[in-house]
Amino acid sequence: MEAYTGFAQVYDLFMDDVPYVTWKEHIVKQLRQAGIHDGLICELGCGTGKMTRLLAESGYDMIGIDASDEMLSIARESGGRDILYLNQDIRSFELYGTVRAVVSVCDTMNYLLEKEDLLKVFRLVNNYLDPGGLFLFDLNTEYKFRELMGERVFFDDRPQGSLVWDNYYDKAQKINEYRLTLFIRQRQGLYQKYEEVHYERAYSLKDVIGLLEQSGMRFVQAYDADTLGPVGEDCGRVYVLARECGKKSYRL
DSSP: OOOOSGGGGGHHHHTTTSOHHHHHHHHHHHHHHTTOOSSEEEEESOTTSHHHHHHHHTTOEEEEEESOHHHHHHHHHTOOSSOEEEEOOGGGOOOSSOEEEEEEOTTGGGGOOSHHHHHHHHHHHHHHEEEEEEEEEEEEOHHIIIIIISSOEEEEEETTEEEEEEEEEETTTTEEEEEEEEEEEOGGGOEEEEEEEEEEEOOOHHHHHHHHHHHTEEEEEEEETTTSSOOOTTOSEEEEEEEEOOOOOOOO
């Protein structure tokens, strides 16, 4: 599971089209419908903390977990009301107690390339959720990797720097590979070059539901993250909602 390094310092710049506010409004709606109006919430794969801060502003006590120390440094520098940031791998994260809900956005779960790792995370989530607690996360779909990203090159040029995104999707392995080449503007007009390679895996909804149930959670629903309607063949991102329904005795 790769952590962002060089990309961290300009992540928010090149990801400024991500609809964090819209996502936050939907997450808060789901939380409140579940009777969770306040209390402790944990975000997995929080990155630079944009969603973490938005949820904190909505009245929740937030814990943000991410494997990238560089991303968390930016999150801490960005402020926020008493947010606890933890530099941990989500496959083995540890909390001091249970939380009312766990959320995860921006396809964090796709970065887990093995079903066994996804199951580890689900089991940990179940372990740290309050009784009946909520788990809401998103996933990029195979349709998005295959049809919308595929073997394409994306380029983004800004005054602060340039990004080249070279994408390749392996249909047999269901692994999406993207190579990031960054040229970050420094002082006196010079540029620093960074290169990173990241991988995401496409999971079928059937597999995800099976792993959730194997972890001890109860699958509630899945729906299109853009339309909030049923998951269709051309859905690019799905929301998955699950609940804690009892702890299992297994080795975490």
